[in-house]
Amino acid sequence: MKRTSTALNLMSVVLLLAVVLGLLFFVNPMRAEIGLMEVNLAEKELQVSELSAKVAELEAIKEEVGSSGISEDKLLTQVPEGISQDELIVDLSELSTTAGIELHGMSFSTVESEDGAGAVSISASFDGDYEDLIGFLQAVEDSSRKIKVKSINVQLSSEDDVAKASFSLLMEAYYQ
Known part of the structure; x- marks a missing residue:
């Protein structure tokens, strides 16, 4: 009985070690990719905010031109x-x-x-x-x-x- 319990303990340690090694080999490289994706996400969010500011500026100009009474034909x-x-x-x-x-x-x-x-x-x-x-x-x-x-x-x-x-x-x- 002692032998089976030692074998089970040894098997659980080996299985635990395999899980930890698997996490190290598979998840760790993904961490670098996640970091890269976070940087790309930050860049894209910055671009979105810049484009949103441009859109707001263009809409303000459109309203100004529309409210000034100048038509496209007159221009x-x-x-x-x-x-x-x-x-x-x-x-x-x-x-x-x-x-x-x-x-x-x-x-x-x-x-x-x-x-x-x-x-x-x-x-x-x-x-x-x-x-x-x-x-x-x-x-x-x-x-x-x-x-x-x-x-x-x-x-x-x-x-x-x-x-x-x-x-x-x-x-x-x-x-x-």
């Missing part, structure tokens, strides 16, 4: 897709006619604007009087197309006691 009118050089010529010609100044010529070149949007540089020369220049600049400001006046060169002259002025304007119009 496309102000900053159209493509250069639309022919529309620029027509717009500036109409603005100069409305303001009462004579358009002599225009030249165009594409430039990289400060904010990364596409821009076309416009160099134009006009004749008229100083008050008409002010009217033209006001018309450019009120225009549906977004046009920025970069510089103005004014040369005053007098013919038959009539004050006359020649204007050279450097402007930028934007496109998408």
